[in-house]
Amino acid sequence: MTKQTSPFANAQGARTVTLSVQSWVGAQSNVAVASYILEHELHYRVDTVQVDEVPAWDALSQGRVDAILEDWGHPDQEKRYVEDKKTIVSAGGLGVTGHIGWFVPTYFAKQHPDVTDWKNLNKYAKQLRTPESGGKGQLLDGSPSYVTNDKALVKNLHLDYQVVFAGSEAAQITQMRQFAKQHKPYLTYWYQPQWLFKKVPMTEVKLPAYKEGCDADADKVACAYPKTPLQKYLNAGFSRNGGAAARLLKKFHWTLEDQNEVSLMIADQKLSPDEAAKKWVDGHRSEWKQWLS
């Protein structure tokens, strides 16, 4: 089908870049800073589209969006679009390494230091019980768009736990904050980079170490999640003809601390993404100037 942009783009004759935003705040931060620089330094108009990861790949291949700035690894999609169809090209790393794991709040880990090893988790199942988890302990999982092996992990590691899917990141965060307010123990699937660690300190629970290929069979997984250097992807046509905007997005590269700083402003201090981006941009001039060169 022919390529179309949004009917709201180019409404008043400006050059437009369309970025996809995923539901977590880190992704919002990338987009906020990139849009701020695109708008104020390069004078583009930026449209953002909120869309889940897999549909975002699909949209990227069709040119409905121009870029994904934070991808957590989708081998199927990469094979289909980057290798076979060549409609999407890699734009290098974001500079941030993602990590998924199981976490307990630090106040709980301090009281019971041995909870941080998966071998001892069954001892605590009773304390981590909720009405929703039946007689077992609750392992809180998040949005259906996340990469997760938790059901298989619970089964294969013989843990007395029930995976409860919060269904959305918003619900999961809200629940964790309520638990933290009351100093209640909980066990959750969670990931870095994440602003919530600054508000609710959490300690990771050690799972059996990750080895290359130990997660190949989805039903037999019994190891931790890998560390994922987060990647950027551009639409192939945009990468060729996108001019200054495409050059900037290829060079866009920052650190975990940078991203968390912006995320915290958005999610906790409730600044608008644009205001948060402005604050960061004002404070880190030397860093982003390189992206423009």
Place this chain on the structure above:
Amino acid sequence: MTAATAPARATGAFAPLRATGRRRAAAKLLVLAVLAAILVPLAEAHWSGGTWPDALTVDVSGPLGRASDWIIDNRDSHPLFLYFFGYISNAVVVCVHAVYLVLLAAGWAGVAAGAGLIAWKLAGFRLALTTAVAFVLCGLLGMWVPTMQTLALMVVAVLASVLVGGVLGLAAGLSDRVHRALRPILDTMQVLPAFAYLLPVVLVFGIGVPAAVLATVVYAAPPMTRLTALGLRGADEGVMEAVASLGATGRQRLLTARLPLARGELMLGVNQSIMMALSMAVIASVIGAGGLGDRVYQALASVDVGAALAAGIPIVLLAVVLDRTTAAAGERLGSGGAAGAGDGSRGAARGPGGWFRLLRGWPGWLLVAVLTVAVAAAMRLAGRQEWPGSWEVDIAEPVNRAVDWMTGHLYTGVPYIGGTADWAGHFTTWVLDPVRSGLQWLPWWSVLLVVAALAWLIGTWRTALTAVLAMAVIGVLGVWNSSLDTLSQVLAAVVVTLVLGFAVGIGAARSRRLEAVLRPVLDVLQTLPQFVYLIPVVALFGVGRAPAVAAAVVYALPAVVRITTQGVRTVDTAALEASRSLGATGGQQLRQVQLPLARPALLLAVNQGVVLVLAVVIIGGLVGGGALGYDVVFGLAQGDLATGLVAGAAIVCLGLMLDRVTQPTERRAGKEA
């Protein structure tokens, strides 16, 4: 929309009827018992065990996966996409773009003035003022641009819905065969959760506005079709005969008699289409529709209730304004005052005369157009086209503080009554768990039997067959257990909704003041996008099935309250007078006269409660409700056509079954907006 005037069967005069009814019910049960006695041992012998037997399931994930791959591989080359879907998609983009440009060119003042003037023309001065104020409020909330984007999308989607729905309705109104063929399709379109068909639409059209508009049309066209057909079919026989005797041809009869007679229904159809389309505004944002829905959805990502509300309020305002305006226009048209929308040329003026009379019909519309253009041009010359940023009021922060305070204080440790978290816990352990394990423990054939018995007692053998087949399809699709999980949540939510709804509704029927206070609250609850209360619901009830039930109750309650109020209030006044003269107290009147007489309305309330609760199952999936709702969301998020569509189909079947089991009358009275 209620059927409150139907004769009440509970009064003494009908006693013999009731006796035969009882005898017939016994006969039906006997037949079922005999059938069960023959079939159940057979089934048990073949497939023992409680849940649906594996041998009777069909795995559709293979073909669906292949279909989705085929679409992705052929999307850019196959003629079907290039010359059919491609053109549709382009047309949508061009239309939305055009409307959006017009709105931008008019500037904020032009839009507010134009909308106000149109409302004045259609519905009078008060609504004109409300409309203008509503638009200004959208600007004050800092939502002007998103509001215009949503409006542009809505205009195109509603026009398309009215067009498609109108044509289908015309066919169904004139031909019985089309009418019969369309009914199941319309039922499916309305019950299938929008989330389930977002994915196929996205596969074909890609994310963005075309997909969003099409998904909206699928959802918003059915009421237009139903009401058009209803209007055409309901044309007064006498008038039709008179027209025929004058020698009018078929087409003349349609244009001069049937359509004009159906004006009221047509306008109600437009009104309903608008309301349905608006309720899709947020859901469509999940696939990149932009506008207000996108703002609500993005606010969710940073767990910001205040920002979500700031984007949700304009949706409520648009809904209230459009609803009131089109409803008022419909009433004027339906009552035969021919002046107004669409055909001003035949303006048979009535009402207070003078120059005002001149403004009925096309001169009025001309005035509206001239004034709007004048305002827009003036603002353009003054360079004040865009909404001034300094005129924005930030409500997000105070709202967030209020929500934090509320959830902080109510969550737990409230003296005597316990916190909301405790209630949620008890509700889960004492109600949801037993109902779910009870349903899942029942052998599958006994579930089918219960469904058959309930549906047959309340309707005909056809209703029973439909209901049983719907349940069987769920089993065949291989989602028996999660469907029963969802069913348990739906049942619990319906019971809570009905208890609350009947109580509030009866209260409102007995006190005009309470009703007046309730009206705006119900309006807001009905039109506020459900995504806005996702976070507060979790903050109060924790993650799980309890918040899912709470969200469903919030959504379904207004319709139940409204139908109950109306039903109880419109009870035959003569019967009330009679009972009062016999010395009945208020309570006795309520129990022995009003409630029995309002029985049809109450049954409709039950039916609507069920349908609406089921519509929020998806939202339940977003707050930890699990089961089918989660599967549908999962399907969309992971691009997994099989999981999403199967779960969606199961929800449709549950809806069909529940509808048949709770719907005693032959036809339902249209879906509440």
